[in-house]
Amino acid sequence: EAGVTQFPSHSVIEKGQTVTLRCDPISGHDNLYWYRRVMGKEIKFLLHFVKESKQDESGMPNNRFLAERTGGTYSTLKVQPAELEDSGVYFCASRGGGPPYEQYFGPGTRLTVT
């Protein structure tokens, strides 16, 4: 079974530019999550999709961040315009509908805004 994949693995952009991160969850997983780890800090929740619907977006920092999951399969996270403080590692995770309850994480996208 393929795991959660994320693209790109690294992205370096200038302040003010736009970046789109992609996550492909494990096939059949309805739940998809985005998390972010800023250097030196803990991994923090951004939002949660159930299929194509946003279930909880309480962790989204501001309206420069837009997440979508059209068709309930892969998801994208767009940052527009990017700011220096957006630098960090963005993780995607997915989970099936019932137990086991663990979330399966992708390897992350390291975003550097210069």
Add this chain to the structure above:
Amino acid sequence: GQNIDQPTEMTATEGAIVQINCTYQTSGFNGLFWYQQHAGEAPTFLSYNVLDGLEEKGRFSSFLSRSKGYSYLLLKELQMKDSASYLCGTGFQKLVFGTGTRLLVSP
């Protein structure tokens, strides 16, 4: 709110036993997770405790005391490949993590 504390770094010797502690304060409790993360890789699930007591899974065991807001991860027969960060987290859908404990296993 939620707050999770765990030591920043620990060192141990190959073949030894190490215990990584985690204390938490949550407004609601939905279970406690431990994840392992090697540098540059995805966090991988180790254990999930929702009831008090010890859960054993091979060389790794996890303990939970809900009344004390306390958990630990016990790693036995340490191997070099166990050098990694260990993340304590609570929650169900929205996981809340500590900053992680970086474990360095030396020969």
